[in-house]
Amino acid sequence: MPVETMEIAVPDCFSFYECLSFLGRSHLEVLHRIENGCLYKAWMVEGEALLLKISAVPPQSPRTSQLLRIELLVGTPADEIRQEMTIYLEQLFDWKRDLTPFYEQAKQDEIMRPLVERYYGLRIVGIPDLFEALTWAIIGQQITLSFAYTMKKRFVEQFGEKVMYAGEAYWLYPTFQTVASLQVDDLRALQFTTKKAEYVIGVAQKMASAELTKEKLLAMQEPGQMHAALTSIRGVGAWTADYVMMKCLQQASAFPIADVGLHNALKIQLGWQEKPSLTQIRQMAQKWKGWEAYATFYLWRSLYDDIT
DNA sequence: GCCCAGGTGTCTG
DNA sequence: CAGACACATGGG
Secondary structure, three states: OOOEEEEEEOOOOOOHHHHHHHHOOOOOOOOOEEEOOEEEEEEEEOOEEEEEEEEEEOOOOOOOOOEEEEEEEEOOOOHHHHHHHHHHHHHHOOOOOOOHHHHHHHOOOOOHHHHHHHOOOOOOOOOOOHHHHHHHHHHHOOOOHHHHHHHHHHHHHHHOOEEEEOOEEEEOOOOHHHHHOOOHHHHHOOOOOHHHHHHHHHHHHHHHOOOOOHHHHHHOOOHHHHHHHHHOOOOOOHHHHHHHHHHOOOOOOOOOOOOHHHHHHHHHHHOOOOOOOHHHHHHHHHHHOOOHHHHHHHHHHHOOOOOO
16 A cells, blocks of 8 residues: 655754654653654544654755655545644644744843754644643653653553554554543552542543633633633643643743753753752743743753753 | 652641 | 642652
8 A cells, every 4th residue: 555645845944853852852752653763653633543654854955945754654645634734743843933033032041042052943842732731741740750651651551542553553642532531540540649630531521521622722812811721720730831831832932930840951051059949040031031932942952962 | 768750739827 | 928738659
């Protein structure tokens, strides 16, 4: 069976390689695989489970625009799929944003300047699915990232669907429809705390009833309104709201200021013995106005330098 | 054994 | 409104 291949042009100032580095930060990640510079990702569109292989096309000449090659390893090619896929990739790699203002601003900041040089072309790698963004954040609250990945792996492999290809399983995140009908004990069995289990199921139920949708959140004009709507959900505090606004709702000024990873990254970048205080971080963030999410993301990226 | 992890909800003064 | 504390578990 022939594999459907399409090539799409990506914006200037986009580094697929840098985004792959971020995606490769955990060996416990179950929602994608990276091999030989290619990204393999299962993806659900209109009820059909697909498998994508994404790779960078080497430029023919410096003048040709940069291309990404998308191969549909599993799934039926169709025009709707091509369209949806473009939208999906735009959100996954935040392609619609012009990074020029961020880079200009970063030149004036001692902390950001070396990072934007080192990771030039890195864009916020998003989580387009609202249910995944919210519940992944909830799972990650107050535990080490590696434990969070372990819990996510159990959750995905227990309640998600998989696409098989060449003897390997490619997993899809569980849907809110599935999770909405779970009991707390179903998740306790995966070492969720009682509270986390309640929060995750609660989010699923709010989405199943369409009380909570990505469209409604995006329709809000003020970022503050979006933030308030999110924190009204049980289990979603300021950190989670900002995380979701940054990773799913594409709000460049979202700022998860309480994030421990952010604190550690700043400590390392500054060469300090202690982590900066919230007051000090607010001071530093004066220079990131409007781009707090990007500053945070570049700082997170700096934590994974030792990983290939 | 103690402290910290990609925090949040609840209670108290 | 700030501060303390429970939640639960893994790793250094």
